[in-house]
Amino acid sequence: DAGITQSPRHKVxxxxxxxxxxxxxxxxxxxxxxxxQDPGHGLRLIHYSYGVKDTDKGEVSDGYSVSRSKTEDFxxxxxxxxxxxxxxxxxxxxxxxxxGMGRLEQYxxxxxxxxxx
Amino acid sequence: KQEVTQIPAALSVPEGENLVLNCSFTDxxxxxxxxxxxxxxxxxxxxxxxxxxxxxxxxxxLNASLDKSSGRSTLYIAASQPGDSAxxxxxxxxxxxxxxxxxxxxTLLAVQP
Numbered sequence: 001d002a003g004i005t006q007s008p009r010h011k012v013x014x015x016x017x018x019x020x021x022x023x024x025x026x027x028x029x030x031x032x033x034x035x036x037q038d039p040g041h042g043l044r045l046i047h048y049s050y051g052v053k054d055t056d057k058g059e060v061s062d063g064y065s066v067s068r069s070k071t072e073d074f075x076x077x078x079x080x081x082x083x084x085x086x087x088x089x090x091x092x093x094x095x096x097x098x099x100g101m102g103r104l105e106q107y108x109x110x111x112x113x114x115x116x117x
Numbered sequence: 118k119q120e121v122t123q124i125p126a127a128l129s130v131p132e133g134e135n136l137v138l139n140c141s142f143t144d145x146x147x148x149x150x151x152x153x154x155x156x157x158x159x160x161x162x163x164x165x166x167x168x169x170x171x172x173x174x175x176x177x178x179l180n181a182s183l184d185k186s187s188g189r190s191t192l193y194i195a196a197s198q199p200g201d202s203a204x205x206x207x208x209x210x211x212x213x214x215x216x217x218x219x220x221x222x223x224t225l226l227a228v229q230p
Contacts, residue, residue, distance in 0.1 A: 031216060042121075042206070042222040043161075050215060058217065090160060094216045104149060104216045106208075108161040 003027055004109035006091050012115045019078040021112050023091030025071075031094040032074040033106070034058075034066060036087040043090065049074055081116045088113050119144045119211045123221035130197055131229050138192040138224045140207035145185045151218065152181050152192050153206040161206065165192070197228045 003026030013019050023032060034046040035058075045058030047066040055066050063085060065077045078085055091109040120143045130136050140150070149168045153161040165174045165181040167190065173182040180193040190207055204225045208218040 033217075035220075040222065043208075043218075043220040045217055048215065048217060056215075092161075104210065105163055105166045106151065106216060106218060107163060108153075110160045 004091060004093055004107060006089075006109040006112050008112060009110065010113045012117060013081050014117055015082060016080050019081050019114065021076045021089055021091075021114070023074045023076070023109055025074075025091075025093050027093060027107075028071060029093040029095050029107075030071075032068065033092040033094070034064070034074070034076045035090045035092065036060065036085075037090060037111075038087050046076065046089075078114075081114075083116050086114060086116045119147075119209060119219045121207060121209050121219050121221040123205075123207060123224050125224060126222070127225040127227075129227040129229060132197060132199060134197050134228075136194050136197055136226075138194070138205050138207075138226070140190040140192070140221055142188045142190075142209045142219075144211060145188050146211060147185065148210045148212070148216075150181075150183055150190050151208045151210070152179075152190075153208065155204045155206060155223070157203075164205075194226075197226075199228045199230045202226055202228050 005024045007022045033048040035043040037043045044060045046064050049055045049068040067075045089112045092106045094106045122141045124139050151166045152164040155161050167174050167183045178195040183190045204223040206223045208220045
C-alpha cells in the first residue's frame with residue numbers, strides 16, 4: 001500500500017470555524033490531490049498540487065484553500081466551515097510522469113470524515 | 118465537460134457467478150481509465166489502470182476492457198466471492214500529466230454466499 005496518511009480521521013466542528021486537514025505521503029510522489037465524496041455525487045476534485053508551492057483548482061474549489069510547503073505534506077483548509085462542506089475528504093498521490101508519461105496511477109489515503117454542525 | 122456514468126448503481130449476485138460492471142464516459146479523448154474498489158468507511162484501492170492505447174488489463178479474477186471510440190469500459194469479475202462485496206468506481210483521466218480524475222458514482226456489489 002502507498003504510504004499515505006490523513007489527519008485527523010474524524011472531526012466535528014461548528015459553522016464558521018476554520019478547519020485544516022493534513023495529508024502526508026512517504027512515497028515522494030510529485031502530484032497530490034484533495035477530493036470530497038458525497039452521496040449521489042461520487043468523488044470530486046477540490047484542489048491539486050504538481051509540486052512544492054505549485055497548486056491549482058479543481059472542480060469544486062470554492063470555500064477551500066491548499067498549501068504545499070514540502071513534498072510530503074498537502075494541507076486543505078476550510079477558511080470558514082459551512083454545513084455544505086460536511087463530507088468525506090480523500091487525499092491522493094500520483095507519480096511524476098517520466099518519459100512516456102508512465103502509468104499515472106493514483107493512490108488514495110484512508111479519508112477524513114468531517115461534520116460541520 | 119467529461120461525465121462518467123456507472124450502471125447499474127447496485128447489483129446483487131450469488132457466489133460463483135461471473136459478472137460485468139459498466140462504465141461509460143462522454144468524451145473519448147482520455148489519457149487513461151482507472152478502476153477502484155471501496156469498502157464501507159474505507160479509502161479507495163486501485164484495481165486496474167488501462168492506458169488509452171490499451172484494450173484490456175487483467176489482474177487475477179479481474180479483467181477490465183476499454184473501448185474509447187464508444188466511450189465504454191467494463192470490469193469483468195470471474196467466479197465472484199463474498200469478499201468481492203464492495204463499491205466499484207471507475208475514473209477517467211482526461212487531463213494528461215496532471216492526472217485529474219473524473220469519477221463515476223459507483224456500483225455497489227453484494228455477493229451472496
